[in-house]
Amino acid sequence: MEKILEVNDLSYSFCTYGGVVRAVRGVSFDINEGEIVGIVGESGCGKSVTAQCLIRLNPEPPGFFESGSISYKGSDITKMTDKEMRKIRGVEIGFIFQDPMTSLNPTMKIGKQIEEIFVQRNLYSKKEMKSKALEILKMVGISDGERRYNQYPHELSGGMKQRVMIAIALVGNPGIIIADEPTTSLDVTIEAQILDLLKDLQKKLKTSIILITHDLGVIAKMCDRVLVMYGGKIVERGTVDDIFYNTRHPYTSGLLCSIASLETEKDEELEPIEGTPPDLFSPPPGCPFAARCEYAMEVCYETMPSEYTVTDEHKTMCWLQHEHAPEVVLPCKKQQKSEVLL
Structure with missing residues (x-):
């Protein structure tokens, strides 16, 4: 299988009033095309910081790269400018956050939040953007897409919000999706539905998934390879x-x-x-x-x-x-x- 992402000797730290926190220390791994890799460990082990390093979501400062490289399609993400990163985030690499309750903008309708990636890429007319947004809502199992398109986040259930988060991550047709504990706030039944949806989409779209979790049951169900941190x-x-x-x-x-x-x-x-x-x-x-x-x-x-x-x-x-x-x-x-x- 072809390697799509290579992380080599990555170290990432945070400057705080109490000193320097060495959150990630010499981490190396790679992601192959079309596979699901799980990163597991207890709270504070560095798994979420590692995931956020991949698309530079950690605030810089106080965060900073001490050493290492993140190679995506031949380019080192650690050396990219903000302008270059905007072409990667949400487009080449999607991110599903662990709490959809706070990750969606409460003042914007669902459809407009999905269309933001299309606006950034400037590829479609307004009519085409709406059509694409409705298509993606259907893909993630949201019925009555026209009505959901015009609703605000508070009008949706927790499971529905998480499906919207997955839809937003898929908008740019990314090569990699990073899912940071995507079922944390959901009940067991909805959690199973969301995991099945992710696995089905991964098979259908041939997308690689990096799954961050502390739940070994999720690892057993979803992953091809595992990194224990x-x-x-x-x-x-x-x-x-x-x-x-x-x-x-x-x-x-x-x-x-x-x-x-x-x-x-x-x-x-x-x-x-x-x-x-x-x-x-x-x-x-x-x-x-x-x-x-x-x-x-x-x-x-x-x-x-x-x-x-x-x-x-x-x-x-x-x-x-x-x-x-x-x-x-x-x-x-x-x-x-x-x-x-x-």
Whole structure:
């Protein structure tokens, strides 16, 4: 498959009154044409900041790129001007925000918000723009498009608003759509509908999707490959089967152990990951997960591990993969992907 996006050694920080927050630290990955890649991790791990770096949505300042590159179709996004970025945002790369309640403009009708991308590109007449907007509303499963076109956001349900957000992301026929926790504020039934819609559109349009989530059930249902983030770094990467059936990092194992399975009893307590994430004002010199890891060795606290290759697709940053490390069998390798989907 052809690579559509390449991120190489990306580091992004924020200047604050308390000091510099190193939110993303040396992240590298690529996105292939027509695939769905999930980025998973707990709050504060850097997944949303990473996603927003891809189309420069983080405010600059206080945010700034410390190092690295983001190559999209041969051009480095980190070096683009505001004018050049306007040709990328919403056109080449679409973005679905996690809260449609606050992401839509409450003073503008739905149709006009969809048409904004057409106005920017100056490709169609007013009549053609309306026709295209109605076509996209139909594509995302919104019936009675003429009426919805003339409604304001407050007149729509949460699920309908999220469909409008997906419609706006699709307007420019982008090569990549970034979905930042697109089902966070929705109930379970509507969440399933939105995920099915995204998957159907991805197959139909051959669009690549970067899916940001903390929900492993969503990862199991949607993704081809997974990036597990912790402390501003990618600590494990691989196919969905690699992550669920051949976990090699204690943090990934901890995430899997914290989910109820089919065998979990009604009153049985889930197993949390003890401790708190690292302070990114002053990141630890070694593995970011060492302070919470029951298998941590002295070297884990002192030196950052290299990325070890398990298979061509499966890689992990953990000293337990070193040839001289003690052999450890991580729990929750038994967790079935089908169980997580429930």
